[in-house]
Amino acid sequence: MKLKGTEILMRVLKDEGVDTIFGYPGGAILDIYDELINTDIRHILVRHEQAAVHAADGYARASGNVGVCLVTSGPGATNTVTGIASAYMDSIPLVIFTGQVPTPLIGNDAFQEVDIVGITRPCTKHNYLLKEVEDLEKIIREAFFVAKSGRPGPVLIDLPKDMMNATINYKKAGPPQLKSYNPNYNPNIKQLQKVINLIKDTKQPVIFSGGGVILSKASEELAEFAHKAQIPVMGSLMGLGTFPGTDPLWLGMVGMHGTYRANMVTGNCDLMIAIGVRFDDRVTGKTDAFASQATIVQIDIDPTSIHKNIPVSIPIVGDCKAALKSLNKLLDKENTNGLKKKRTKWLDRIEQWKSTRPLAYAQSEKIKPQYVVEKLYELTEGKAIITTEVGQNQMWTAQYYHFSQPNHFITSGGLGCMGFGLPAAIGAQVARPDKLVVDVAGDGSIQMNIQEMATALQYNLPVKVVILNNGFLGMVRQWQELFYEKRYACTRMEVTPDFVKLAEAYGAVGLRATKPEEVEAVLKEGLSSSKTVIMDFVVEREECVYPMVPSGAPITEMLLV
Amino acid sequence: MKNDKHVLSILVDNEPGVLSRISGLFSGRGYNIDSLCVAATLDPKISRITIVTTADMPVIEQIKKQLNKLINILKVYELTGSEFVEREMALIKVKAKPEYRAEILRIVDIFRCKVVDVGLNHYTIEVTGTEEKLNALLSLLKPIGVKEIVKTGIIALFREMK
Numbered sequence A: 001m002k003l004k005g006t007e008i009l010m011r012v013l014k015d016e017g018v019d020t021i022f023g024y025p026g027g028a029i030l031d032i033y034d035e036l037i038n039t040d041i042r043h044i045l046v047r048h049e050q051a052a053v054h055a056a057d058g059y060a061r062a063s064g065n066v067g068v069c070l071v072t073s074g075p076g077a078t079n080t081v082t083g084i085a086s087a088y089m090d091s092i093p094l095v096i097f098t099g100q101v102p103t104p105l106i107g108n109d110a111f112q113e114v115d116i117v118g119i120t121r122p123c124t125k126h127n128y129l130l131k132e133v134e135d136l137e138k139i140i141r142e143a144f145f146v147a148k149s150g151r152p153g154p155v156l157i158d159l160p161k162d163m164m165n166a167t168i169n170y171k172k173a174g175p176p177q178l179k180s181y182n183p184n185y186n187p188n189i190k191q192l193q194k195v196i197n198l199i200k201d202t203k204q205p206v207i208f209s210g211g212g213v214i215l216s217k218a219s220e221e222l223a224e225f226a227h228k229a230q231i232p233v234m235g236s237l238m239g240l241g242t243f244p245g246t247d248p249l250w251l252g253m254v255g256m257h258g259t260y261r262a263n264m265v266t267g268n269c270d271l272m273i274a275i276g277v278r279f280d281d282r283v284t285g286k287t288d289a290f291a292s293q294a295t296i297v298q299i300d301i302d303p304t305s306i307h308k309n310i311p312v313s314i315p316i317v318g319d320c321k322a323a324l325k326s327l328n329k330l331l332d333k334e335n336t337n338g339l340k341k342k343r344t345k346w347l348d349r350i351e352q353w354k355s356t357r358p359l360a361y362a363q364s365e366k367i368k369p370q371y372v373v374e375k376l377y378e379l380t381e382g383k384a385i386i387t388t389e390v391g392q393n394q395m396w397t398a399q400y401y402h403f404s405q406p407n408h409f410i411t412s413g414g415l416g417c418m419g420f421g422l423p424a425a426i427g428a429q430v431a432r433p434d435k436l437v438v439d440v441a442g443d444g445s446i447q448m449n450i451q452e453m454a455t456a457l458q459y460n461l462p463v464k465v466v467i468l469n470n471g472f473l474g475m476v477r478q479w480q481e482l483f484y485e486k487r488y489a490c491t492r493m494e495v496t497p498d499f500v501k502l503a504e505a506y507g508a509v510g511l512r513a514t515k516p517e518e519v520e521a522v523l524k525e526g527l528s529s530s531k532t533v534i535m536d537f538v539v540e541r542e543e544c545v546y547p548m549v550p551s552g553a554p555i556t557e558m559l560l561v
Numbered sequence B: 001m002k003n004d005k006h007v008l009s010i011l012v013d014n015e016p017g018v019l020s021r022i023s024g025l026f027s028g029r030g031y032n033i034d035s036l037c038v039a040a041t042l043d044p045k046i047s048r049i050t051i052v053t054t055a056d057m058p059v060i061e062q063i064k065k066q067l068n069k070l071i072n073i074l075k076v077y078e079l080t081g082s083e084f085v086e087r088e089m090a091l092i093k094v095k096a097k098p099e100y101r102a103e104i105l106r107i108v109d110i111f112r113c114k115v116v117d118v119g120l121n122h123y124t125i126e127v128t129g130t131e132e133k134l135n136a137l138l139s140l141l142k143p144i145g146v147k148e149i150v151k152t153g154i155i156a157l158f159r160e161m162k
């Protein structure tokens, strides 16, 4: 059968189950767009290519599927880089198609030519430049396979314009065969048995759960394991939602802005079972002092994550879900009756840390940002999908919204990329039209991709934006307050748009609260609206996120309220 | 911890961009490349890259794992101990004033290397051997006057069972 490059592309995309693409057209991909309108694939036209990638990221996380982007060559391609880097750090499965100038022009500094494969090599899991149309299907199938298998990640395919127009005798290709890529899913059972033995012996264990647990869809197994073994659980930022935030065994987030109890547990535990985490420096603080009394077990599908930052006693390479399943089976063979009693002292001690140093903030005349997040949690009953921007807004959300389900907290963790939240919320809302989707934002970050309000309106996506408006680049200001004697160099947002009017200008609903007693009413009105809404909360200007472990300090040395 | 020399022998898909993935990995993560050699294997679809790097144990382990993670890399071997043979070739241009010519030829003879180019004022010597041999030769030639030197970088292979 004779088919054009663009036709093959659409066929294979359909076959890979793609029903939504986030993109932005341009000269080099006109042919693809011309073909796309003949299919039933939904295209979401964003207002900036960076947002296309963040939206695909949000879509992937909310749905558990691969997110797909389509952009043109040159500036279209370079605009995706930040989004790709964020997805790479957070191991989110994406396939990004970029247009490229026709093959004969490559290397000639042609109009809108960039070496996007070269640019994105260090921030993609893999990438391809299509050189022969005959390889198109193989490459696409490989790209989807690589993106979603093993430790997931973004994969980019660069498509020269002439390849898309070329016609070939098309024969369906089989499933991808990559002799050099074969992630190991099955953990070593002997290593797992060692973990079981340790569990029985230790008095002060903790489970440290991360984004890998979400990616491998292992939350149920995690809950079963923690309860059977009577081990408390703390999460990395990416691990929030892997374990019910309301469970008595839940300790909250660990790290620079972790809860007092989670950080104290880290300093005092004798066994740490780390699952799907990579020991980011924002988690460990001073590495020598991190869990220094503990035997550390690390389960991860990516061998490079093991031993990278923290020496590990029992490394286990494999899928988190497979490992947890096996651990649960092994535990069933053991007598676990005594475990609860064995842990009493430890759990009591943790309870004491919790009650003496709970997450706290002082009320005042002004709206406290933490209060807004608390109310948001209450009113949504913890069931909304929450995206965040980056900075204080992100940390307060992590602290005060007690996530109980996986795939409900969507944040740029590794890259910490401002401008992520709104497009990610759009992607999440596209994936989950049934869900309330809220972006918790700062007044700084929201302006990095505010143009996406138009996208939300164009597709009637009723996302809600909660701006914690402090008139500052708050998190940077916090560092200046604490470590630079309050020299607020360039962190004052001296001009900020009127977000209510801005919302209205886009055709959305704009609401504002300036006093604590208005918060609940504004949230209620905004959240219950069927439209896209911006809620502007004018909050205390110089509030800090606590606890805080200063950069490079031991994790147990926290600044507290 | 000790920084040691490690020889990595890496089989990769013979495709454009693969070398750049590898060198990018080394530069991006702050690893050293002391030398690097690439050529196709018997199977023209596969190339062998030999990299010599200096690193302590945890870092060399990371390097190997990171290399293995690259999709186009088929296999990473570390050549250690005496289980492999290594060779490097160098071309050395030495100043050859008449009074030194005999001495240079004597050294060439002792080291079993070859003079591959002769001029009025120079000899170019081709030498193959281990890094130690090359260094020993150089230390003898330097006082006479080395004008230029070019090295291939180390190539290496496992020894077969005797």
Ligand SMILES: Cc1ncc(C[n+]2csc(CCOP(=O)(O)OP(=O)(O)O)c2C)c(N)n1
Binding pocket: A389, A390, A391, A392, A393, A394, A416, A417, A418, A419, A441, A442, A443, A444, A445, A446, A468, A470, A472, A473, A474, A475, A476
């Ligand atoms: C793209 C990008 N640029 C700069 C930073 C550095 N940065 C981290 S937090 C922050 C302040 C964010 O301010 P705002 O969005 O108002 O949030 P707040 O901290 O006040 O909640 C900045 C500038 C970043 N994370 N991302």
